[in-house]
Amino acid sequence: MHPVRLTQLARGGGCACKIPAGELEQLVSGLRLDPGAHHDHVLVGLDDGDDAAAVRIEGGVALLSTADFFTPMVDDPYDWGRIAAANALSDVYAMGGTPVVAINLVGWPRDVLGTDLLQQVLQGGLDVATAAGCPVLGGHSIDAPEPLYGMAVTGTADPARLMRNDAAAAGLPISLTKPLGVGILNNRAKATGRTSAEAVESMTALNADAARAALDAGVVAATDVTGFGLLGHLFKMCRASGVAARVEAAAAPYLPGAREALAAGHVPGGSRRNLDWVRPHLASGPGIGEDDLLLLADAQTSGGLLVVGEVPGAPVVGRTLPAGELGDGVLIEVV
Numbered sequence: 001m002h003p004v005r006l007t008q009l010a011r012g013g014g015c016a017c018k019i020p021a022g023e024l025e026q027l028v029s030g031l032r033l034d035p036g037a038h039h040d041h042v043l044v045g046l047d048d049g050d051d052a053a054a055v056r057i058e059g060g061v062a063l064l065s066t067a068d069f070f071t072p073m074v075d076d077p078y079d080w081g082r083i084a085a086a087n088a089l090s091d092v093y094a095m096g097g098t099p100v101v102a103i104n105l106v107g108w109p110r111d112v113l114g115t116d117l118l119q120q121v122l123q124g125g126l127d128v129a130t131a132a133g134c135p136v137l138g139g140h141s142i143d144a145p146e147p148l149y150g151m152a153v154t155g156t157a158d159p160a161r162l163m164r165n166d167a168a169a170a171g172l173p174i175s176l177t178k179p180l181g182v183g184i185l186n187n188r189a190k191a192t193g194r195t196s197a198e199a200v201e202s203m204t205a206l207n208a209d210a211a212r213a214a215l216d217a218g219v220v221a222a223t224d225v226t227g228f229g230l231l232g233h234l235f236k237m238c239r240a241s242g243v244a245a246r247v248e249a250a251a252a253p254y255l256p257g258a259r260e261a262l263a264a265g266h267v268p269g270g271s272r273r274n275l276d277w278v279r280p281h282l283a284s285g286p287g288i289g290e291d292d293l294l295l296l297a298d299a300q301t302s303g304g305l306l307v308v309g310e311v312p313g314a315p316v317v318g319r320t321l322p323a324g325e326l327g328d329g330v331l332i333e334v335v
């Protein structure tokens, strides 16, 4: 057990501490662009809550901008830094881009924690960004009651080859590049101090290779599975793209121990909220229980890419369908 249990200093942890999807959408819907202003260079804006903003800049390049920070989801400061960086970089990969520069975002209770632990957090972030070929060239740090860490990341992409969440076509396989269950396993770790090495390994892994493989396969629609869970992010993608989807619960990959941790009652509030949010648009076949749905809705931190298409080595977890195929208002069926 760590001498300082970072997870005990925050109410939520990781992407499970995000503002619930429905509330966030309501909040953001008030932030429309001024219709009188000319923003011809905007490629991806706020309309569909995609992973990063994209604007066309001189030379025809798409510039991507995204930021992510959150409270600790593990007790080890170095691991937390690595996870936060992999998660922040992921939104650039999910758009089909290459990260070019990152800056640190820090909130720190100096009186309680001192700054040695923060140094380790920042080192973790730097090491992962370095592995991604992305220099960390600045940041912003405030004294705050709960520890917060993340990054703002800028990337570039070919505007013709962005992977968007509103570009999914019907009749295609859906692939998932990392196993699910980190929300549940982190919740158990917070309660018991027992961390999952597999969860940490998964959360610190970059989505760079997965994104490259998806681009090489000609994929045009993808997103990363983070705080809203597979069901939440798939719902957003279906709604934005005007398609429906069937998910095969038995095909979804899970981290070892996730099912057992769920059975023992370790479910983040965010995962339950995700399921409640999607439920009005969800149908499930016989044999699919509440636990299957909770696993599929589990709030991930630094999860994998959800790709409409096939990616070598990644399991196919479902298929997109024409809109309306599942009945009025139903966008996802779990079988």
Ligand SMILES: Nc1ncnc2c1ncn2[C@@H]1O[C@H](COP(=O)(O)OP(=O)(O)OP(=O)(O)O)[C@@H](O)[C@H]1O
Residues within 6 Å of the ligand: 015, 024, 028, 031, 045, 046, 048, 049, 050, 051, 052, 053, 066, 067, 068, 087, 091, 224, 225, 226, 227
């Ligand atoms: N305070 C805010 N103001 C404006 N837009 C916001 C704000 N918070 C979130 N958004 C926007 O809402 C959408 C959904 O945000 P969300 O953080 O879920 O996306 P995301 O970055 O893909 O998530 P993740 O980092 O967990 O993958 C995005 O388009 C994001 O830019």
Ligand SMILES: [Mg+2]
Residues within 6 Å of the ligand: 050, 051, 091, 094, 223, 224, 225, 226
């Ligand atoms: Mg995202």
